[in-house]
Amino acid sequence: MKIHDLIIIGAGPVGLYAAYYAGMRGLSVQILENFDEVGGQPYHLYPEKKIFDIAGIPEIKGSQLRENLLAQLELVSYDLACGVQVLKVERREDLFEISTSVETYLAKSLLVTTGNGLLKPRLLQVEGEVVARESGLLSYFVKNIEDYRDKKVAIFGGGDSALDWSLMLEGVASEVHLIHRRNEFRAIENTVAQLENSKIQLHTPYVISALVENQIILKKIKADDEPFDLNVDKILVFHGFMTENNQIVESLDLSRTGKIRTGVAMRTNLTGIYAAGDACDYEGKLPLISVGFGEAAIAINDIAKNIDFGHKIRNGHSSSLFAEKQ
Ligand SMILES: Cc1cc2nc3c(=O)[nH]c(=O)nc-3n(C[C@H](O)[C@H](O)[C@H](O)COP(=O)(O)OP(=O)(O)OC[C@H]3O[C@@H](n4cnc5c(N)ncnc54)[C@H](O)[C@@H]3O)c2cc1C
CATH class of the missing domain: 3.50.50.60 (FAD/NAD(P)-binding domain)
Incomplete structure (x- = not known):
């Protein structure tokens, strides 16, 4: 040694x-x-x-x-x-x-x-998160951008990392869904402006209510709207550390x-x-x-x-x- x-x-x-x-x-x-x-x-x-x-x-x-x-x-x-x-x-x-x-x-x-x-990354805190992480469905980092090519990706978060990665994956993934619990994003103005001109599908103010295999169920904050499902191939969580x-x-x-x-x-x-x-x-x-x-x-x-x-x-x-x- x-x-x-x-x-x-x-x-x-x-x-x-x-x-x-x-x-x-x-x-x-x-x-x-x-x-x-x-x-x-x-x-x-x-x-x-x-x-x-x-x-x-x-x-x-x-x-x-x-x-x-x-x-x-x-x-x-x-x-x-x-x-x-x-x-x-x-x-x-x-x-x-x-x-x-x-x-x-x-x-x-x-x-x-x-x-x-x-x-340590902050978790989504939803049942099934550990299994999803172990199977490679869910991650807190992008290790290799190619893993997301032509995939349907859900990104959780409202800060710089969530927005930067949404924009970066826009031209790589088949669909990018950005889910944030507030209507406002915490990222720098220029990035928020780019997001508004992008094809990224925004879901605000939404939180996750369940994760079943590759189906995430989202519910709107403070509203009686019916929860809706999203089937995705990859989930990225950027809730900070x-x-x-x-x-x-x-x-x-x-x-x-x-x-x-x-x-x-x-x-x-x-x-x-x-x-x-x-x-x-x-x-x-x-x-x-x-x-x-x-x-x-x-x-x-x-x-x-x-x-x-x-x-x-x-x-x-x-x-x-x-x-x-x-
Ligand atoms: C929001 C924010 C803004 C800041 N702005 C400024 C600023 O403007 N100017 C300024 O001077 N400072 C700023 N700071 C403080 C600055 O970031 C820290 O002083 C600096 O990061 C300290 O560096 P470090 O290398 O000592 O520790 P860290 O940056 O904390 O790095 C420690 C590393 O050790 C690793 N590690 C820990 N335990 C283990 C282990 N058991 N085995 C292996 N690896 C381990 C960690 O993963 C980490 O990578 C800011 C801090 C924050 C949170």
């Missing part, structure tokens, strides 16, 4: 930047991410919202930030495993053994960048808010384990991307300086030294 210098748990903006920084210092890095896609909160919770408080970037959308971080990461070598939930971390002499939902990993040091914890705090390392010191307490140089109470970004807490902590980026750089530099990896680590004073070696 490959032993990495560093394993980063969580591929939100802070984990991705930390991986780049570690690669730049010459560490071998493995990133583990629970979701099938990296990007953390900006990508999953507010892809279309603009961020205005990152140094040197006047404005950037959540989804674009992820693209930029991935482009930067391509400058170094790294290993990335998505769809892998870290369950437990244990010390094995001078290594850490990381047990996940898929396999076990070994590393000499660890950086926890799990944010507010596991991001919840976070679930998950403690993966026993005996880590936690703050009152359940975050990992960090001290000097983002060290935790356990030697070799560091935390950065929304996952960590200390006096004066701010849960902001720019702050998390700074914490990542501090943590990686401390790891590079204090852990014996048995190979040469690049100088950390100036990134131009790294560029000359490229």
Whole structure:
């Protein structure tokens, strides 16, 4: 089994930047991410919202930030495993053994960048949802747009993701039905205008009352109209995400808010384990991307300086030294 210098748990903006920084210092890095896609909160919770408080970037959308971080990461070598939930971390002499939902990993040091914890999609909360999900009828993400070609698709939601995917699938699917509990959509104006000029069939204000195999039964909110049935081949649910705090390392010191307490140089109470970004807490902590980026750089530099990896680590004073070696 490959032993990495560093394993980063969580591929939100802070984990991705930390991986780049570690690669730049010459560490071998493995990133583990629970979701099938990296990007953390900006990508999953507010892809279309603009961020205005990152140094040197006047404005950037959540989804674009992820693209930029991935482009930067391509400058170094790294290993990335998505769809892998870290369950437990244990010390094995001078290594850490990381047990996940898929396999076990070994590393000499660890950086926890799990944010507010596991991001979980909000469910439709209708009987039959689990069976529909397991059979592939219902999903909370589009993994491959081709799965929707010439299919009759029902999309639930009223925000950016629901509208963006409705518009994107309009030219792919045979029919797109957009179902939302309100008459107004929460997406940006331009997208709502595109929706109004599209062939997407709108069902508002409707909610689902039953799901029987591939038949969804919709009922109008606050009206006595008869419910109506829709037979579909695919159902997509974009009702947003919840976070679930998950403690993966026993005996880590936690703050009152359940975050990992960090001290000097983002060290935790356990030697070799560091935390950065929304996952960590200390006096004066701010849960902001720019702050998390700074914490990542501090943590990686401390790891590079204090852990014996048995190979040469690049100088950390100036990134131009790294560029000359490229
Ligand atoms: C609506 C909204 C707007 C915001 N606007 C701004 C803004 O304008 N400016 C700003 O600076 N900040 C903003 N923030 C805050 C910002 O998004 C967070 O500070 C930032 O995302 C923290 O990054 P992170 O990488 O630490 O954590 P996250 O982005 O939360 O990423 C953590 C990652 O870890 C993964 N993970 C968790 N547990 C596990 C596990 N056990 N195994 C494997 N993977 C795991 C998660 O799936 C996730 O991908 C906003 C937040 C919200 C909700």
